[in-house]
Amino acid sequence: MSDSRIPGRDPSRLRSQRWFAPDDLRSFGHRSRLRQMGYAAEEAEGRPVIAILNSWSDLSQCHTHFPERVEQVKRGVWQAGGFPLEIPVLAVSEMFMKPTAMFYRNLLAMEVEEVLRSHPVDAAVLMGGCDKTVPGLLMGAISADLPAIFLPAGPMLAGRYRDQRLGSGTDVWKYWAQRQAGCLEPCVWRQLEEGIARSAGTCMTMGTASTMAAVAESLGMTLPGASTIPAVHAAHARMASGCGRRIVEMAWSDLRPSRILTAAAFENAITTDMAIAGSTNAIVHFLALAGRAGVSLSLDHFDAISRRTPVVANLRPAGEFLMEDLHDAGGLPAVLTRISHLLTLDCLTVNGRTLGENIAGAEVIDDRVIRPLSNPLSPTGGTCVLRGSLAPHGCVIKPTAAEPRLLSHTGRAVVFDSYPDMKARIDDPASGITADDVLVLRNAGPLGGPGMPEWGMLPIPKPLLEQGVRDMVRISDARMSGTSYGTCALHVAPEAAAGGPLAVVQTGDLIRLDVEARRLDLLVDESEIARRLADWQPPARRSNRGYARLYHDEVTQADHGCDFRFLERGGGPGAEAEPEIF
Secondary structure (H helix, E strand, O other), rough: OOOOOOOOHHHOOOOOHHOOOOOHHHHHHHHHHHHHHHHHHHHHHHOOOOEEEEEEOOHHHOOOOOHHHHHHHHHHHHHHHOOOEEOOOOOOOOOOOOOOOOHHHHHHHHHHHHHHHHOOOOOOEEEEOOOOOHHHHHHHHHHOOOOEEEEEEOOOOOOOOEEEEEEEOOOHHHHHHHHOOOOOHHHHHHHHHHOOOOOOOOOOOOOHHHHHHHHHHHHHOOOOHHHOOOOOHHHHHHHHHHHHHHHHHHHHHHOOOHHHOOOHHHHHHHHHHHHOOOOOOOHHHHHHHHHOOOOOOHHHHHHOOOOOOOOEEEEEEOOOOOOOHHHHHOOHHHHHHHHHHHHOOOOOOOOOOOHHHHHHOOOOOOOOEEEOOOOOEEOOOOOEEEOOOOEEEEEEEOHOOOHHHOOOEEEEEEEEEOOOHHHHHHHHHHHHHOOOEEEEOOOHHHHHHHOOOOOOOOOOOOHHHOOOOOOOOOEEEOOOOOOOOOOOOEEOOOOOOHHHHHHHHHOOOOEEEEOOOOOEEEEEHHHHHHHHHHHHOOOOOOOOHHHHHHHHHHHHHHHHHEHHHHOOOOOOOOOOOOOOOO
């Protein structure tokens, strides 16, 4: 074996050397296969092996620039003396996977964990961005607990229609409502289709992708400022090579997620999420990430942090601007300087410095985009947690994206038993739905969807759109897109398919929403609710084979993150043990 050691570094400390260093038959096989692939001993042996986990495919619309970014990561790894290897992992496409990308988040997490455990890998660069790739990659990396750094895909450029700047998702819903109301010509709709997504990258609103990138940065898992760099900027390519250089140092120093993802780091990230009015989806992912990291987290933590955290990022759908504007205004480090008094600044991050050191000197360039504490978008955080007789284990709502008049509302329930039922009846004038009614969708949760699809932003009935109505109270056990807006109570737990009270709501029942009091109640006598639940029968399984069967048997409810029970920290005998290498 050639001696390609780097001065001051001891290759015997590297995990990969268990495959390559011994003078035995198995290691002979490992080394000879590297030769087969064209790698000389000087290139591969005695260097940290860096896995580049790439969630790209031809159907992963946010990641179309990743083939280039892989080469830039490799460049950085080679520069720092590492040995880079690209390993494709499941491309979880938010737009193209059905019933929902969320159904496959846990499958990606399982793959990442096993890919890292089973290969001669010392550290990993995690390449993701499209909504569920971020938590999926991080969940798997947390469980494998090898040094890892996250490379966010970056937001796409702002969309454009004539003189209007468009935000993906958010403006789709707005213009679709206008079209349904008869106020938009089909040719205009086609022009919007061509102009709303103009480059590689994730949604440029503060949807789930942008939220989770910010979460990853505030947790300490990205390079400083990485979460807001637009996907097609040259700075994004430089950040990619920077990730490659840094991960080699992390491999030598054995800087693992378990050293970074402390309870204080999670509190920092939740505070950040509230300050940017992040996607409601983030709460489900936070709970799953914390479960993998062994950090105790409940819905009550989110509400307590929300009550003390102002919204300072003025971004759609809650505000006015887009991710390009946030980056130009100073990026996430500038946001964090605004709320630094609410953060634990001595938390370690992947670059080896603390969060406080990373944001020192960050400057807010545009007060319109990153508002001062004296003029926040909202005095409290972007997401609230509700409880009550309709949501005993909690649900979430984003009041900053709702019409204020509806945040305290009592109305008649109009119940849809499934998404197809809703599509078939929502626009029927004979339904008699009024603007004061409360639309209820059930059997759309983790089990009922399955996978908890983004069906929670129920459409406003067409007859009401024609009257100018643009918001109503809507309740479901589903999620909604982070780019969505409206008075939507989501993630109701327990879900209907698990026998929660949502399962027995009847059209005509009164429902009361009181966001200030953090309540969501079914105004039906407790004894009547109990009688209905006693007569309730669970829906039949959608599938009894393969991954769908595993999902149904092991997925937790929304208030526990929708992870698989056996994958949470302490999920079973030997759950933390690494397999032996023979």
